[in-house]
Amino acid sequence: xxxxxxxxxxxxxxxxxxxxxxxxxxxxxxxxxxxxxxxxxxxxxxxxxxxxxxxxxxxxxxxxxxxxxxxxxxxxxxxxxxxxxxxxxxxxxxxxxxxxxxxxxxxxxxxxxxxxxxxxxxxxxxxxxxxxxxxxxxxxxxxxxxx
Amino acid sequence: xxxxxxxxxxxxxxxxxxxxxxxxxxxxxxxxxxxxxxxxxxxxxxxxxxxxxxxxxxxxxxxxxxxxxxxxxxxxxxxxxxxxxxxxxxxxxxxxxxxxxxxxxxxxxxxxxxxxxxxxxxxxxxxxxxxxxxxxxxxxxxxxxx
Numbered sequence: 001x002x003x004x005x006x007x008x009x010x011x012x013x014x015x016x017x018x019x020x021x022x023x024x025x026x027x028x029x030x031x032x033x034x035x036x037x038x039x040x041x042x043x044x045x046x047x048x049x050x051x052x053x054x055x056x057x058x059x060x061x062x063x064x065x066x067x068x069x070x071x072x073x074x075x076x077x078x079x080x081x082x083x084x085x086x087x088x089x090x091x092x093x094x095x096x097x098x099x100x101x102x103x104x105x106x107x108x109x110x111x112x113x114x115x116x117x118x119x120x121x122x123x124x125x126x127x128x129x130x131x132x133x134x135x136x137x138x139x140x141x142x143x144x145x146x147x
Numbered sequence: 148x149x150x151x152x153x154x155x156x157x158x159x160x161x162x163x164x165x166x167x168x169x170x171x172x173x174x175x176x177x178x179x180x181x182x183x184x185x186x187x188x189x190x191x192x193x194x195x196x197x198x199x200x201x202x203x204x205x206x207x208x209x210x211x212x213x214x215x216x217x218x219x220x221x222x223x224x225x226x227x228x229x230x231x232x233x234x235x236x237x238x239x240x241x242x243x244x245x246x247x248x249x250x251x252x253x254x255x256x257x258x259x260x261x262x263x264x265x266x267x268x269x270x271x272x273x274x275x276x277x278x279x280x281x282x283x284x285x286x287x288x289x290x291x292x293x
Contacts, residue, residue, distance in 0.1 A: 015166055022169030029176035045260035049267040050186035062256075103187065108257030112212075112250040113285075115259070120284035123192050132260055133187040 038077040038105060040069055045108040047134040054101050057131065058093050060086060060122075062106040066114055073100075083117030090125035105133040188263055190282070207245035208234060210262055214253040218262065227265055234266075235273045245279045252285065 040061040056073040063069075070089045071077035080086060093100055102122055106115055122130055210230065211219040218225050220233055237244050246266060250259040263280070270276045283291075 016162065019162060019165035019169050022166055022173060026169060026172050026176065029173065029180065033176065033180055045257040047188055047260060047264040047267075049188060049264055051189045053185045053187055106256050108255060108260070110256045111252065112254045112256050112259055113252035115256045116250075116252060116284050119192075119282070120286050123284065127192055130190050130192060131187040132190060132263070134260060134264075136186070137264075 037071040037073055037075065038069060040067075040077070040105065042105060042107040043109065044105070044133055044135040046137040047132075048137045050134060050136060051131065053103050053131045053133065057101040057103045058090070059103050059105055060118055062104070062110050062114055062118070064107040064109055066110060068114070068118070083114070083121050086118050087121035087125055090122050090127055094125050094127060099128060101129050101131060102127050103131045103133050188260065188267060190263075193281075207247050208237060210246065210248050212248070212250040212254045212258050212262060214251050216255065216258045218258075227261060230262070230265055231269050231273045234269070234277065235275065238269075238273075238275045238277065242275065243279050245281060246277050248280065248282045249288070250282075 034055065038059045038061045040063050042061065042063055058073045059069075059071040059077060061069045061077060068080050068083070068086065069077040070080050070086060072089075072093050080089065090102065093102075104115065104118060119130070209221055213219065218227060218230070220230060225233065234244075234246065248259060248262055248266075250262075259282070263282070266277045266280055
């Protein structure tokens, strides 16, 4: 009778494909990651209607204290002194990139006077479309239109 | 006795630490990634080169926002959710009826957004779109209204 002794099996977890999975995840994160050009912390007003803001749009942020920061969408935002500076900034952006969209990211408690000055500057700079950045309300509807 | 030295060299690339490095990078990306708000209300600005259309105040609906957030529509105090019911018969008669939002300079920006958002929901709530919304700036009000 031919009896074979049982062979000891090696207790190894195969980890060869682990790196493949991990690198796939890294590639996913790298492709989907966008660098935030403006890191101003604000409490955004909440809306039901919300449209996707174009990537690379120029940002104008206003925090609760009324401090204004601007970014053309390609570099980090910088502080400006007044809405008149917003006009010269926006005019420069529109001159180099006509049709560029602007995003107003403002705290919900900011006095409207400041926003009025910014919108007025954008109108004078011939900006065509602005987005009022908002958070999501409980019921979200898709839709849009022209105002 | 002559012992032979083991000169066999492994032909495998060591990949054991590869997963460690990769997972470290994943953890870095997961920690540093922030979910930024990237949605909002779009607003088409009128072309300043165009001739400013003259809108008679009597022909339009004027929504004023007071400093405390109170809403006054055509001189009548009104709740936010009553605005669309007020507008419905007027929009049925004239779908292009201008609706003007005029926030007080001392009112909160959030109140203006609330009113604008309510008007943008008109199609879903009353079945008719508010096509002609305008938010004149203080400069425009002073230049054209007085």
